[in-house]
Amino acid sequence: NMPGMRDYRASISSTGNVMYNFPTILTITCRITVTYFPFDHQVCKLKLGSWIYSGKYIDLENLWEKVDVSNFLTHNEWDVVDTLAKKNNIFYICCPDPYPDITFHIHLKRKPIFYTITIIFPGFLINILTFMGFVLPPFSEEKITLHITVLLSTTVFLLLVQDKLPSSSEGFPFLAAYFAVSMGLVCISCVFSAIVMYLYYRIPEEHHIPWLVRYIFLDKLREILCVKGEKALNDESVVQITDIRSVKTGESLSQTKCVEIHSGSEYRIEPGHSLSMEGEIPEYAEDSNHRHQSCGNERHITNEWKLFSNVLDRFFMSVYLCLTIANNVVFFSIINNYDGKDIPLQ
Structure with missing residues (x-):
């Protein structure tokens, strides 16, 4: 049906030519391909x-x-x-x-200008926010919090984008694949942050770094990724706190603990406790030296785990950066090389 056809009449000339002109509005349905x-x-x-x-x-x-x-x-x-x-x-x-x-x-x-501003540009900003999560130090709890927040934001954003994407079974849009890969990278970044924080707070008494891991990450990758080693704690920054009452009963050294004293930190010694000093109790000097050496080994293992977590965090950041750049380069290269000239009119 053509609206307006019955409201106008045909014009017939003396030569037998018939002209039928009338205004109308036609609505047609086209099969579209949403690949690009x-x-x-x-x-x-x-x-x-x-x-x-x-x-x-x-x-x-x-x-x-x-x-x-x-x-x-x-x-x-x-x-x-x-x-x-x-x-x-x-x-x-x-x-x-x-x-x-x-x-x-x-x-x-x-x-494309409207969709570029409302869909593609916010997705690019989400990638930047995910990268900023790797800039935070491994001991920061906000590191994994930021990644989880970005993941939730990406999920909500994709729900909004879903309404703007045309529904079609003729092809899968590259834009949807781009966001799917971006969301997968955000999920991987959350896993990376959890692994880094877990290793940073590793208990040195229970776990030691395997020699192969130490060789790959601490000896090789640390220099490649330009990660500076954590400065070792001085002997003056580690003291032994001993229960004096136990010293007199012969059970003192079992309660000896190693405590790190950082600059600007204040520690209060509870009543009945004091700082053991070298030479103060000669009969326990040998065992005190053994305890001091044990504290040094514990401190060394702790620093190794912290250094390993820093190197691993930098490695994860490099992996995420490379995958994100590859995702963006592939997407924009495909879009840039498509100009629609190969579509036949017939």
């Missing part, structure tokens, strides 16, 4: 012909090979790239006469 959304090109076909009268009674001819778009109103989402008008004569089994039709091919290009 929002930088996609589409070709819509508008077919005009008669189902009742064959070419014996009505013959259709196109006056021009192009569609007249001089009165075309600028659309806020689509631009007309090219047009084509073609006549077709179709023969059906039922009838010997052809049924002519005029098919108009309209090449459309989507304007």
Whole structure:
């Protein structure tokens, strides 16, 4: 049905020519391919012909090979790239006469600026926020908190983007694949942060760094990734706190503990406790030296775990950065190389 057709009459000249002009609005449905959304090109076909009268009674001819778009109103989402008008004569089994039709091919290009600002640019910012999580030191609890927050933000953002993506089973949009990979990288960054924090707070009495891990990360990767080794604690920064009452009973050294004294820190000695000093109790000097050496070994193992977590964190940051750059380069390269010129109008 063509609205407006019954409101106007045909004009018949003395030569027998019949002209039937009337304004109407036609709504057509086009099959679209969303592979390159929002930088996609589409070709819509508008077919005009008669189902009742064959070419014996009505013959259709196109006056021009192009569609007249001089009165075309600028659309806020689509631009007309090219047009084509073609006549077709179709023969059906039922009838010997052809049924002519005029098919108009309209090449459309989507304007991507709106989707670039509202979809692609926020997704790029999410990648930057995820990278900033690796800048935080391994001992910071906000490290994994930031990554989890970014993951939740990405999930909510994808729910909003889902309403803007056109639904089609003709193809999978590269933009959806780009966000799927980005969300996967955010999930991996959360796992990386959890591993780094777990290793940073490793208990030295229970676990030692394997020699192969020490060789790969502490000896090789540390120099490649430019990670500075954590400064070892001085002997003056580690003291032994001993229960004096136990010293007198011969059970003192079992309660001896190693405590790190950092600059600016204050420690209060509880009543009945004091700091053991070298030479104060000669009979326990040898065992005190053994305890002091044990504290030094414990401190060394702790520093190794902290250094290992720093190197591993820098390594994870490099892996995430490389994967993110690769994801962006592949996506924008595919989009940049697509111009829609290979789409045939016919």
